[in-house]
Amino acid sequence: MGAKEVQAAIKNALGAVFPRDLVKSEWSVRSDATDDVFGRTLYAPRLDIAVGPFNVTRERKDADLESIDRYGQHPLLLHLRNEVTRQNHGGFYYNPNPRCLLAIELEYSTSSKHILGGITNASLLGSIGVMIGPAAYINKIQRICAYAAKLREIEKAHDDMFANIVCFPDTQFLELLNAAHR
Incomplete structure (x- = not known):
């Protein structure tokens, strides 16, 4: 499956777990915003x-x-939090002021800089950020997240930097979602 098909499948599976009106594709941080944090002159990310x-x-x-x-x-969120903690070698950062519950970014055939941008947006905007990629790219995504974890470990980065991010191959995340709504 390509990125758009995976995005639609994940959105559909999440809609079976959470109320459908809470699951948005291509969600802009400006959507329904009244706080004007992301005024028209600032960059305003759009989560997948x-x-x-x-x-x-x-x-x-x-x-x-x-x-x-x-x-x-929710059991799915508790599972994701446990997985964040496992992937971050025991660390988890609670985002005290997220824009949304889950911020999900799909990374297909992108550069390391694009992946790092996706990780940044997912971490800053979500209570938990989820990075998803196909089998061909998941190792690259995981290596970049491991780099951030190593920087935290050796105290070259803040304890909270990207410590609410979890990475999954697309097929594994879809399996997790399908199991969550049974």
Whole structure:
């Protein structure tokens, strides 16, 4: 499957686990935002897939964060958090002010710089960031994440840098999602 087919399959599978209105493809951080954090003069990333609840208003920030925390107790989220901790050699960074519950980036045939940009967006915007790639590229994605983990380990980077990111081959992530809604 190509990137667009995998994106559609993941969105569909997530829609069987979470309310469909909380699962968005090509989600812009400006979508439904009233907080104007990402004004028109700033770069505003677009996630391949985002799962809400979404935290896009100043006036509802506390309620939005509480909703994200409640969904964080979902069995799938607990599994993802455990996997983040395993892949990060025991570390997990709790993003205290995410834009969404899950920030998912698909990386197909991209450069290391594009992968690093995807990791950055997923980490900063999601309570948990998920990096997904095909078998041909997952090793490259995992090596870049391992590089960040090593920098944290030797204290050349902050403890929170990319420590909420988990990586999966596309087929493995789809299997996980399909098992989660049975």
